Amino acid sequence: MSISKRFAELEHIRSALNEADADPGRIVMERMLSATEAEIAGRRTILAGTNNYLGLTFEPGILEAAHQALCEQGSGTTGSRMANGSFASHVALERSFAEFYGMPAAMIFSTGYQANLGILTGLLRPGDKVVIDAHSHASIYDGCRLSGADFFPFRHNDPEDLRKRLRRLGDDARGALVVTEGLYSMLGDIAPLAELLAVTEEFGAYLMVDEAHSLGVYGEQGRGVSEAAGILDRVDFITGTFSKSLGSMGGYCVSRHEQLNLLRYGSRPYIFTASSSPVNIAAAHWALDHIRSHPELRETLWSNVARLYGGLKDLGCTLGAEPSPVVAVRVASHDEAARIWNELLAAGVYVNLVVPPASPDGASLLRCSVSAGHSPEQIDTIVTAFGEAISRTAFAGACCSGQA
Structure with missing residues (x-):
């Protein structure tokens, strides 16, 4: 495909979104008011689609830590750690992550996307075998492709299908890598990690779990679905991001393999990318310490989850999964989802509009992410806005066909 044809293809996609008045790329948060509110198109708007699960982005402590790092360490690192050396704050944060998880080794990357890209391309080579959940994040698919490894999807959250895939690999299953997520970000469903691990161990493979959306949310200490499932010490690699519960970027x-540190010499995304700014590192470090010492944040979050999930269920909405901080409302079509999404915006509520190919199984979704920072009144406002938006559209009943 020529570049001009690719531009034409992208213009077609943009035009289709504009015709449906459903282009999420046009949303501009003109002024941030708090962790859960912003001004959009001059209107005070509740944010119910920002993955700010613990609501920490405006906490005085995180702002103070970031400001101090800015003043003492500057605005950026201006190079990679392999070229420019490491700041002491990077090393300290890696040590804290290792201690938090009870693991001997930790590496940090400039984004969560790069964490998956860096680990997969650092671990794998052409001819290696990888089996990944079919609903895996784009960064996992891209990491597998860039590594040159042979990778095979297994049916979403299906341990028996994973067993079939590994069995077909024969002797190559031993030493293969299995990749799954803890909490899936589109439908809000959690992986059956204990069962998936049992299958992985049966074949002598390794298990990697992306806990991007479950850090700080699941487990007694907030260490994710792996902790909640009681298998944390048996998972080989856990990746995640600063940009959800930690309110930063990275x-x-x-x-559990100390040899992880050797990837610093073979992971191109780590070697050739400027390291995270001191501000991002300081904010993430403060947040990590904060969630360890404030379990009440998770209690508040789960109270809000129950309130939103229950309210939408009472409206008759078809919801994507069991209660979780990701509450996805299934809608019958893209057009219907776009109409309701625009009605919600007009009512001062921002949620994520998710349509194919970004959504799994061809679904059209109105995706909400719940925050510990939401007040009960804000949750109730979101539910009321959904009810009114549904009734105002010509597609009343579009997402009110009963619980899935």
């Missing part, structure tokens, strides 16, 4: 990997 990514990480921890491992």
Whole structure:
């Protein structure tokens, strides 16, 4: 395909979104008011689609830590750690991640996307075998492709299908890599990690779990679905991001294999990307310490989850999964989803509009992410806005066909 044809293809996609008045790329948060509110198109708007699960982005402590780092360490690192050396704050944060998870090794990356890209391309080579959940994040698919490894999807959250895939690999299953997520970001469903690990161990493979959306949310200490499932010490690699519960920007990997540190010499995304700014590192470090010492944040979050999930269920909405901080409302078509999404915006509520190919299984979704920072009144406002938006559209009943 020529570049001009690619531009034409993208213009067609943009035009289709504009015709439906459903282009999320046009949303501009003109002024941030708090962790859960912003001004959009001059209107005070509740943010219910920003993945700010613990609501920490405006906490005085995180702002103070970031400001101090800015003043003492400057605005950026201006190079990679392999070229320019490491700041002491990077090393300290890696040590804290290792301690938090009870693992001997940790690496941090400039984004969560790069964490998956960096680990997969650092671990894998052409001819290696990888089996990934079919609903895996784009960064996992891209990391597998860039590594040159042979990768095979297994049916979403299906341990038996994973067993079939590994069995077909024969002797190559031993030493293969299995990749899954803890909490899936589109439908809000969690992986059956204990069952998936049992299958992985049966074949002598390794398990990697992306806990990007579950850090700080699941587990007694907030260490994710792996902790909640009681298998944390048996997972080989855990990746995640700073940009959800930690309210910053960056990514990480921890491992029960101390040899993880050797990837610093073979992971191109780590070697050739400027390291995270001191501000991002300081904010993430403060947030990590904060969630360890404030379990009440998770209690508040789960109270809000129950309130939103229950309210939408009472409206008759078809919801994507069991209660989780990601509450996805299934809608019958893209057009219907766009109409309701615009009605919600007009009512001062921002949620994510998710349509194919970004959504799994061809679904059209209105995706909400719940925050510990939401007040009960804000949750109730979101539910009321959904009810009114549904009734005002010509597609009343579009997402009110009963619980899935």
